[in-house]
Amino acid sequence: MSTRTNASKYAVFPNLDERAGFENFYGIDSSTGKITMRQGTDRVFVFSAKGWSVLVRRICSSFDSGADVIFFEMGQHYGSSIALGVKNEGADYERSIRRLIQRAIFSGWGKVSVSGNLPSGKNLALRLDGCVFCDGRKSSKPSCNFFRGILSGIAQTLYGRSFKVIEEQCIASGNQCCKFVLEEDPYSVYRIEPVIDI
Ligand SMILES: [Zn+2]
Secondary structure, X not given: OOOOOOOXXXXXXXXXXXXXXXXXXXXXXXXXXXXXXXXXXXXXXXXXXHHHHHHHHHHHHHHOOHXXXXXXXXXXXXXXXHHHHHHOOXXXXXXXXXXXXXXXXXXXXXXXXXXEEOOOOEEEEEEEEOOOOOOOOOOOOOOOHHHHHHXXXXXXXXXXXXXXXXXXEOHHHOOOOXXXXXXXXXXXXXXXXXXXXX
């Protein structure tokens, strides 16, 4: 396995101007009740961490280990749609990653830092401090399957190939933060363009 010593670390908010930019990120239209993102026109809604925690617990008790797959798939589709939006803006990788991190912060997921070779997609790792997805949860194993799916969807959309996303550490299982590594899937069957059979 290759070393990560040359990995570039990305500070999430290097300057205070961005931190203060929350109201510049979303707009609320009181006449329609809609909240939209200022960059683009995506409509969003707010979901409480407590509500999410209850939902995860219920789905896990109904579907047992199948719940991991359900949340992973949900995250994967969501991650793909976010990355597709950013990609369609035509930004380079560094700018795209920066926009995605910004999106994560303004979505309240936690404090994200990314390391690895972003242009090539090699040795990618991500740390999430204060992860909202396992907020208030206790689990014997890493359990942020929804976020794992988001990362998978984002990575495969950005790089055009599949990655195995492994959650190495999880706050729910007693670690300080949630940590993920992205390993290229050598058996990737993912294609950006749909394959049309003639
Ligand atoms: Zn976690």
